Amino acid sequence: MNTSQDIFDRAAHWHLASQRDDMDWDAFTAWLEADPAHARAYDEVSLADAALGEIEPPAPLHLAANDDPAQPVARGGWYRWAGTAIAACLLVVLSFAVLRPDAASVYHTEGQSMTVTLDDGSQVVLAPASELTVDGDQLALSGGAWFDVRHDPDRQLVIAAGLVQITDIGTRFDVQAAGQDVRVAVSEGRVSVRSEHLQAPVQLTAGRQLHFDGASGRSLAAPVEAASVGGWRSGQLTYADVPLRLVSADLSRYAGVEIEVPQAMAGRMFSGTLTIDDGNAAARDLSQLMGLGLERAGACYRLVDPAD
Amino acid sequence: MDSSGGFLVQVYEQERSGLLRFLCARCGDDAEAEDVLQELWLKLDGLATGPIGNGKAYLFRMASNLVLDRRRGRMRAMQRDRGWIAEEAGGEPEAPEDRADPAQPADEAIARQQEAEVLHRAIAALPPGARRALQLYRFEERGQAEIAEIMGISRSGVEKHLALAMKMLRNALSDCGAYGSAASLQREVKQ
Numbered sequence: 182m183n184t185s186q187d188i189f190d191r192a193a194h195w196h197l198a199s200q201r202d203d204m205d206w207d208a209f210t211a212w213l214e215a216d217p218a219h220a221r222a223y224d225e226v227s228l229a230d231a232a233l234g235e236i237e238p239p240a241p242l243h244l245a246a247n248d249d250p251a252q253p254v255a256r257g258g259w260y261r262w263a264g265t266a267i268a269a270c271l272l273v274v275l276s277f278a279v280l281r282p283d284a285a286s287v288y289h290t291e292g293q294s295m296t297v298t299l300d301d302g303s304q305v306v307l308a309p310a311s312e313l314t315v316d317g318d319q320l321a322l323s324g325g326a327w328f329d330v331r332h333d334p335d336r337q338l339v340i341a342a343g344l345v346q347i348t349d350i351g352t353r354f355d356v357q358a359a360g361q362d363v364r365v366a367v368s369e370g371r372v373s374v375r376s377e378h379l380q381a382p383v384q385l386t387a388g389r390q391l392h393f394d395g396a397s398g399r400s401l402a403a404p405v406e407a408a409s410v411g412g413w414r415s416g417q418l419t420y421a422d423v424p425l426r427l428v429s430a431d432l433s434r435y436a437g438v439e440i441e442v443p444q445a446m447a448g449r450m451f452s453g454t455l456t457i458d459d460g461n462a463a464a465r466d467l468s469q470l471m472g473l474g475l476e477r478a479g480a481c482y483r484l485v486d487p488a489d
Numbered sequence: 490m491d492s493s494g495g496f497l498v499q500v501y502e503q504e505r506s507g508l509l510r511f512l513c514a515r516c517g518d519d520a521e522a523e524d525v526l527q528e529l530w531l532k533l534d535g536l537a538t539g540p541i542g543n544g545k546a547y548l549f550r551m552a553s554n555l556v557l558d559r560r561r562g563r564m565r566a567m568q569r570d571r572g573w574i575a576e577e578a579g580g581e582p583e584a585p586e587d588r589a590d591p592a593q594p595a596d597e598a599i600a601r602q603q604e605a606e607v608l609h610r611a612i613a614a615l616p617p618g619a620r621r622a623l624q625l626y627r628f629e630e631r632g633q634a635e636i637a638e639i640m641g642i643s644r645s646g647v648e649k650h651l652a653l654a655m656k657m658l659r660n661a662l663s664d665c666g667a668y669g670s671a672a673s674l675q676r677e678v679k680q
Binding site: 186190192193196198201217224226232233238379381402 | 510511514515516517543546549550557560601603604606608613627651652655656663667
């Protein structure tokens with residue numbers, strides 16, 4: 182590790198020197214020629230520097246330059262505890278829903294979906310085993326819902342789901358919020374997804390989807406077939422590279438079938454369409470499409486790797 | 490062609506073989522090096538600049554920046570293809586309106602957001618001297634000599650601070666996979 186860090190150190194010095202007129206370009210060429218790893222290191226260092234040109238200036242240091250070594254430790258510590266901040270945000274969302282029950286209408290579904298019509302005529306189809314809180318223009322969702330929102334320049338609907346807020350601009354879209362995972366897929370129009378964990382809101386247009394994974398804080402944007410968005414309303418779930426654990430959570434909600442996914446395969450990606458009228462068939466289809474075995478485990482199924 | 494452009498063309502003629510050799514080493518790919526050299530030549534035509542002290546340094550820097558532009562394009566393309574980009578929450582909350590660029594594709598926007606978050610965290614974790622030097626160098630656009638004066642340290646001290654900062658930022662981006670297949674792509678070309 183030491184030697185590779187030395188290379189990056191060297192690369193950084195070359196990079197800094199290159200911005201001065203006294204740079205020895207022939208010596209730099211010789212250094213690059215000595216080992217292909219040098220050019221890669223140089224690329225990475227200069228890319229990092231170039232990336233600085235695209236970010237906002239950091240907050241200025243609040244203390245004089247060379248003293249107090251406690252500063253970086255304290256700040257680094259704060260960042261390292263960002264996980265706590267996530268939990269705190271989640272609490273804020275939850276307590277919001279709990280603290281203002283009088284002002285809001287709460288819609289809760291068990292086995293059947295439900296259509297909720299908002300004041301302005303916009304419609305929300307709430308998936309089974311889901312809950313929607315409506316407080317004026319502020320909505321909170323846990324579970325799944327299909328939104329068909331009327332365009333109204335004077336009002337803006339905000340949907341809180343997990344750690345993200347979704348803002349619409351007159352559109353049709355689907356939201357699946359299961360635990361820390363939030364997926365937003367747009368069928369028509371455009372929505373904006375924001376979160377404290379995204380530095381800028383993500384604009385999703387028709388045929389695009391976003392998966393926000395609150396556990397890791399990562400987000401994935403990908404294309405989606407617009408026609409398949411909200412397919413659960415007509416009995417189908419369509420996936421393109423979706424982690425098995427989410428497919429399993431969906432099947433529990435939409436097909437009423439519990440499928441245990443061992444931790445080791447929870448992150449494997451599934452692509453395909455499942456029919457949800459028959460939970461047993463859906464479980465079988467899933468296991469076959471993934472090339473996995475399916476075992477009965479009491480009232481549920483368990484996916485098993487035939488290689489084990 | 491104006492006079493400085495003419496001057497640079499002269500320097501280019503003198504330094505052509507050295508530039509090519511540099512670009513071959515820098516790109517790790519002779520064909521790409523030829524492309525970049527051609528691009529450089531085309532740029533010289535019609536280039537209007539102020540007075541140039543060191544023509545050779547100017548041309549080599551230009552060549553090096555052309556390669557950097559290509560690497561940036563490649564990194565962005567890799568990030569767009571890959572999809573999974575943003576990670577690790579906890580960046581400083583900022584007014585999102587200030588940063589949104591609706592014209593940008595969603596995945597690229599996320600890639601940039603994540604990059605910015607990673608960089609901000611890495612900058613915050615820098616030792617104070619490196620952080621101060623970087624702040625002056627990149628966000629207040631001071632030269633290395635000027636920073637030495639402001640901080641009351643030697644030029645080589647400034648370079649040390651800045652090199653440490655660059656290395657740590659590189660490490661932070663590398664840890665979050667920002668270079669992922671960009672690096673492996675080069676490895677393929679090379680081996």
